[in-house]
Amino acid sequence: xxAFLRLIGMVLLVExxxxxxxxxxxxxxxxxELEKEWDRRxxxxxxxxxxRAEFVRRSMVGFSKTLRxxxxxxxxxxxxxxxxVIIVIVNYY
Amino acid sequence: MRWFLTVxxxxxxxxVFLFLDYTLPSKQTVRITNTYNRLTDIGANAFFYAxxxxxxxxxxxxQRDVRFIDTVRPNGKPHVYRNEDTGWIWPPYFKYDSSxxxxxxxxxxxxxxxxxxVSVTSYGWRIAWLSVYPNAISIKPVAGPEVKPFNxxxxxxxxxxxxxxxLLWRMWNQFRERTIDPAVRSADEAWDRLDAxxxxxxxxxxxxxxxxxxxxxxx
Numbered sequence: 001x002x003a004f005l006r007l008i009g010m011v012l013l014v015e016x017x018x019x020x021x022x023x024x025x026x027x028x029x030x031x032x033e034l035e036k037e038w039d040r041r042x043x044x045x046x047x048x049x050x051x052r053a054e055f056v057r058r059s060m061v062g063f064s065k066t067l068r069x070x071x072x073x074x075x076x077x078x079x080x081x082x083x084x085v086i087i088v089i090v091n092y093y
Numbered sequence: 094m095r096w097f098l099t100v101x102x103x104x105x106x107x108x109v110f111l112f113l114d115y116t117l118p119s120k121q122t123v124r125i126t127n128t129y130n131r132l133t134d135i136g137a138n139a140f141f142y143a144x145x146x147x148x149x150x151x152x153x154x155x156q157r158d159v160r161f162i163d164t165v166r167p168n169g170k171p172h173v174y175r176n177e178d179t180g181w182i183w184p185p186y187f188k189y190d191s192s193x194x195x196x197x198x199x200x201x202x203x204x205x206x207x208x209x210x211v212s213v214t215s216y217g218w219r220i221a222w223l224s225v226y227p228n229a230i231s232i233k234p235v236a237g238p239e240v241k242p243f244n245x246x247x248x249x250x251x252x253x254x255x256x257x258x259x260l261l262w263r264m265w266n267q268f269r270e271r272t273i274d275p276a277v278r279s280a281d282e283a284w285d286r287l288d289a290x291x292x293x294x295x296x297x298x299x300x301x302x303x304x305x306x307x308x309x310x311x312x
Contacts, residue, residue: 007181025264028271083187090230091190 011083015076023072027063034059116184117247118216118230122238123164123172124208128199133159133224141217141225143177160191162198162229164213165205167238174215175226184216186230197232210235212242 034056039046063069134156135142142157151157160176176195179186203209212235217227235242 003181010182021264022260025267028267032267032271083185086185087187090186090188091193093231 011079015079018075019072022075026068026072027060030063030068031056031060113251115218116216117250118186118214118244119227119247120212120214120242120244121166121172122210122212122235122241123166124205124210124238125162125164125198125202125232126204127163128161128176128195128202129163130158130160132156138220138223138225141220141223142175143228144180144182160195161226162195162213167210172219173226174213174229176229179228186216186228188228188230194229194232198229201232201234208238210238210240212240214246 035052038052038055045051134154135151136155142159162174162176164172164174166172176191176198178191179188181187201209201211212233214230214232215227216230218225219227233242
């Protein structure tokens with residue numbers, strides 16, 4: 001039983017680390033996209049500027065509610081599914 | 094320095110290969126000749142057996158009652174498997190049906206006169222001088238000794254590992270492009286400004302010294 005709890009703890013720990021990493025990565029990709037969008041819309045004001053930072057900040061509001069923002073949640077689900085599939089194949093198939 | 098890094102890289106590659114070779118499942122077509130359990134001394138080779146807390150009973154002398162499956166390969170050479178639960182952590186096979194597997198293996202025993210071929214999925218190595226045996230995971234009857242089922246499980250795991258590596262590489266690139274590079278650039282600029290100010294101060298000081306020196310010499 002202790003071993004099973006240890007498994008749950010370790011899987012949870014690894015999942016959380018990857019969740020944070022992938023969440024940061026997805027947000028970083030979106031921010032870069034928005035910066036390019038701003039540069040395309042305002043070619044004369046391209047590059048680093050307070051206006052662009054403000055545009056990116058406002059566009060990122062509510063990103064975690066979008067489908068792509070929730071993509072990182074898969075990291076919490078897929079490993080558990082994989083473990084269950086392995087258990088079924090190895091022991092009951 | 095370069096040759097040292099090369100040697101280090103080659104050693105790392107070999108370690109990764111051996112690790113995958115040991116942990117990934119492999120399939121072999123064999124004929125089961127006997128199944129039994131035997132009190133086995135677990136000593137220096139404990140690394141190649143299940144961890145003690147997986148339900149295997151170990152007595153005071155460090156011996157365990159381990160199930161074994163004797164098999165013969167199509168080329169006539171023997172191959173012995175152990176049949177142990179893996180426990181919950183490592184390697185992640187989550188196998189706890191050793192008794193069922195043993196019953197199945199016993200059922201599939203056959204003689205050389207009327208052979209019955211099976212495909213055994215297992216992980217691990219057979220190292221005779223260390224008494225190390227691969228752990229059998231599952232057994233499936235096959236039509237004959239030449240039938241070798243494709244090892245899907247190992248290929249899928251390798252693909253997933255490759256995809257994970259690719260994702261980590263992309264994440265690192267993004268991090269470098271958007272966090273490290275700008276930080277380095279701004280640090281460089283700050284350094285340049287500092288440098289320019291130091292240069293200017295030095296020039297001023299030198300000018301003053303020069304004037305003082307020249308004045309001293311009466312020019």
